[in-house]
Amino acid sequence: MPRSHAHPIPSPKMLSPVGRGLAAIxxxxxxxxxxxxxxxxxxxxxxxxxxxxxxxVLYLFRWVMVLGSFRRRAAVGIWLFTIMDELWGLVLYLRATDGAPTLRQLRYLDWSYRLGLVFSLAALAEIAYRRYRDRAGLRALLKAA
Incomplete structure (x- = not known):
């Protein structure tokens, strides 16, 4: 027979609508x-x-982030791997193109790399802010008790 707990087990924190929006972008x-x-x-x-x-694989995980509920802790891992993938993609593209890439390709590569880093860092900052806000609320509750 399962043992009941004196305190309820906390549910995992899910990704916010802002985080899902950043994943969609x-x-x-x-x-x-x-x-x-x-x-x-x-x-x-x-x-x-x-x-x-x-x-x-990260692209498919991002679909899951956008379409369903996704845990914040897992989202942090996905966003950190996304930053590494952005850097890997930049190096891979610059080394793998035959000849010199066109000016249009270089311009898009530059924008893609920068936007990917901005979106990833913004998503990580949003998750950190939500965690800070949740912990501040918990500290206020404990202080009031």
Missing amino acids: QLAKETATIILLGVPMLQGRPLLVLAVLPGL
């Missing part, structure tokens, strides 16, 4: 990046499919 940016930069690069070098698999 990042998802839209990633979709454009895949279409404008990823597909042409893979047409030139199909062996790079294995190198872009981590980014595709």
Whole structure:
């Protein structure tokens, strides 16, 4: 027979609507990046499919973040891996393009890299703020008791 607890077990904190919105914006940016930069690069070098698999896994996780409820702690991991993937994608693209990339490709790569980092850092800051706010509320409750 399960043992009852004196205190209820806290439910895990879920990602806020703002966090889901940031994930949706990042998802839209990633979709454009895949279409404008990823597909042409893979047409030139199909062996790079294995190198872009981590980014595709993160892309699928971001769909889950946008469409469903997602724990904050898991979202922190996804956003940290997203920052690493943005840096990996930048290095991979600059090394893998045949010849010199066009000015349009370089401009989009620059915007994509910067926006990806901004969205990821904003999402991490939003999660940190929510955690701080939750803990401040808990401290106020404990102080009042």
